[in-house]
Amino acid sequence: MTTTQLPFAVSAKERAHPIFDPLQEWLETVDHKRLGILYIVFALVFLVIGGIEATLIRIQLAVADNHFLSAHTFNVLFTMHGTTMVFLVGMPILAGFANYLVPLQIGARDVAFPRLNSFGFWVTCFGGLLLNASFLTAPALLGGSGAPDVGWFGYAPLTEPAYTRGNATDYWVIGLIIVGIGSIAGAVNIATTIVTMRTKGMTLGRMPLYTWITLVVQCMILAAVSPLTAALILLLLDRGLGAHFFDTQAGGSAVLWQHFFWVFGHPEVYVLMLPGFGFLSEIIPVFSRKVIFGYPVMVAATIAIGFISVSVWAHHMFAVGMSPAANTFFAVSTGLVAVPTGIKLFNWLGTMWGGQIRLQTPMLFAIAVLLQFLVAGITGVMLAVVPFNWQLTDTYFVVAHFHFVLVGSLLFAIFGAVYYWYPKVTGRLMSERLGKWHFWLFLIGFNLTFIPQHFAGMLGMPRRVYTFLPERGLEIWNLVSSIGVAFQLAGGACFLWNLIRSYRRGAVAGNDPWDAWTLEWATSSPPPVYNFAELPVVGSRRPLWDLKHPEDPDWHYE
């Protein structure tokens, strides 16, 4: 082959730099798969950081009246832990999966706006680094910490200049605005990809459930993250230009911030949790060897959750003193969410029923999610019972509840998803032995940490306290809770080691190691830059089932 000399071409010798060339490729990439991996690696780094913050919190709370951390440091840690886990772990890791998987599942060669995609990632990355740079600001040099300490919810007027001097809160505000811009860019891109780039035959009714859920979630991100961005801009105007939106001394309203925050904050919970349902909806059928039970109902339930989720926000505010009518309305709307989520749970059960369940690592995590999400859902309904909520809100019961959602359900689902798709991304299977260690250690650790917190809350332990008093019956629950962290750390270490080790030493996976049915398993592992040499044409929801069972294709039954 003769080479045409391009003006920018570099010689083979220069090209071979072992560090800078790959680095440059990764920095400049607009390939959805690489950006997906970047998102996931970014999120895993912050998962470690957020995990360290959580560990410090649990050390401080292991025994009563502890002086391991100062009050201020503790407040900084729970603020940064919450903010990090939601905005720098949950959102980016799910954006990473969506980036990687959606074009493959719909049979596309890339996303709709590859450069916007790259912009979204780097903006998110910058926002995350900016937020965490606050740890290193001037007060840190004096032995303190310049990081924000207003809570991840930033309730007004504690965030107003009168109550938080210095720049810590500004880092939080500006960091989150920037991360929000990245989220919106990513959501526009992924949703447009799903709407406009499906391969021939991939009607909306034939999309894999993960892709369906991702489409709904992107719309929710657009509708929910922008109100947060708006509220943060208003807060920034207060802090920077002396506006009075949340300045209660000049007639501003503290409750208005709460409404704005939770108009974002509650849909956000579903934005995080629904992709976890998406992972389950891919893993459970494949490992049960059965088609998903009630596909149309699963789609309808997803959309229903999306709609209901924007009308439940004030269930975070039952203690504010709203009218009985408003309290009842938000109780009912919150209770109703249990119906479509219940349908999902039952449909997964219906999928497993009569199947041949293969208890490999991805499926183990999925089964744990079913049980743990059941607990989270039930405690969620308890919290919707307003008079019970008056006792439970802002206690460790709530902490336990939402960690059952975000760790026990979402993080477990993400672990399952990593084990499931790792062979597609790297071409190698993760170790089953390490995977089982990871699973059992994490399962035990998680439940040891968070089951006792329900009881601590019911015994009167509020959230966000840096210590608790002895002889209030709280010692044993807190100690067990902290011991659980050690198991979770050990499990997490198994996971990270498995990720690294399997990259070189894992068994070669082949295109389709799980004998699965969606399009990503039709191409090689890892997929080529262009994903599919020839774009597939599909005739049902499970194109690879049709390929493997041409005598009994799915479209006869859909």
Added chain:
Amino acid sequence: MTAIPVPSPTPPWTLPRRGPVGILLFILAESALFSVFVAAYCYYIGRSLTGPTPREVLHFPVLMTVCLLSSSLTVHLAGRALANGATARFLSYWLATVLLGAAFLAGTAREWRELIVVHHLTIHSNLFGSTYYALVGLHASHVIAGMVMLLTVAAFGLAGRVRPHHVDRTDVISIYWHFVDLVWIVVVTVVYIIGR
């Protein structure tokens, strides 16, 4: 890989264009953004602890509104002209849109100058000032963003580089510009009618 079997016959396959879909999704996000600013404005109507009040200092911006709303028409006509291959007509309508947008911004600048210099209303004065500058400012910043896009296309147009097949791209700008106009109707209603 052997071909995946599909039921025959396969129906024709068309999907929406990515430009309009992308901008409409972006507008969904923008609508949510504006909703919060509008909600804050409505909530704080009449709650300022000190003056000046909207009734004392605001006048209904007739000329600005006419400019901005008619610019929606011109940008639409520009798009139609381009689709029909009339690039000269496209350019004149497009430049008219730019001028109307500029007139709108000039109107905003004049209004703000009067409020600040004559009436001493700043973002710091009271809740009215905070909400007024935030909402009108957010809208004006969107007009500015639209102007940047309009001017970019105008520059290409003046260089004779805009061809009929570019209508896909100008349509995206056009949709965004219509949205900005629509928001102005909401802003006018809230700030100059309800809020006074």
Added chain:
Amino acid sequence: MDATMTAYAADTVSSIFAPVSTPAVKEADLAWFVLVLSAVVFVVVGGLIAYSVVRFRARAGDQRPEPPQVYGSAQVEAAWTAVPLIIILVLMLVTGRVIHEIQAAPEPPTAVEVTVVGKQWWWEIRYPKLGVVTANELHVPVSDSVTRRPTFLTLESADVAHSFWVPRVAGKTDLIPNRTARMWVEPHEPGTYLGQCAEYCGAQHTLMLLRVVADPPEEFDRWVQQQRRVAAAEPADSVAAAGRRVFLGTICVSCHAVAGTTASGRYGPDLTHLMSRATIAAGAAPNTREQLRAWIRNPDDLKHGVLMPAMQIDDKYLHELVEYLLTLR
């Protein structure tokens, strides 16, 4: 605050399932109903999940063909939509009723009116009709079915958002600046019930502790009479008298009030009857001579981040000042 705190905080379990006051009792009753219902749901659904995993798991070396593919069933899906819907609706009807019972309860004419103002990080407690001002320890009468004497609270905040929570007495209601909220309590047993701020309110949210003292009616009335007295003009003890001059001559008076003197600050707690309270620093330490001395020397040692500055008073004056405070009964 280590060993001493243990001593006075004994027997203080604040379980929401040991209610002593009407709203808390109603809340606990509803909570038990919800818990039992939840337990049934958990056992049934969890049991089905566990059963299906065990029953349908693939054995090692399983060579069976793919199982029958079941795409869905309208009847089954309708059933598992309807059952949760019915459970939720029943639950929400009960919820609505209890919300109404608690939030819309009429205020009897015999009720005691109290205004609680949350401040970083303590509670100002005012009885506007009785002319009493105190802090951090809310005295209320015990109510009985013959003469109901509930206490209705008006909740406000002077700075950021706080939340009033004494688990055995009532669920939370927030104290939010620029806004007034109402709640009520009606204890049926005398005793001291512990609570604390339940809304994150800054550096010392943790040590913004609260106690409700439910007194038998006669004792409550006696307490009110005692709280209405102004402080003695001149303590008999000469050291205390010197301490009074220190108190009135330093910056103490710009934040603290002592009725009957020129000290009328409201930024910090009213000290007129300081020694009638069991704790100082919003419950962070017991109210003893030693703790008072330590507190005034450097409040930050007891409660890191507290807004009261270290007074930099030398030991002699400090001693006199504490002796004076000890006379404020």
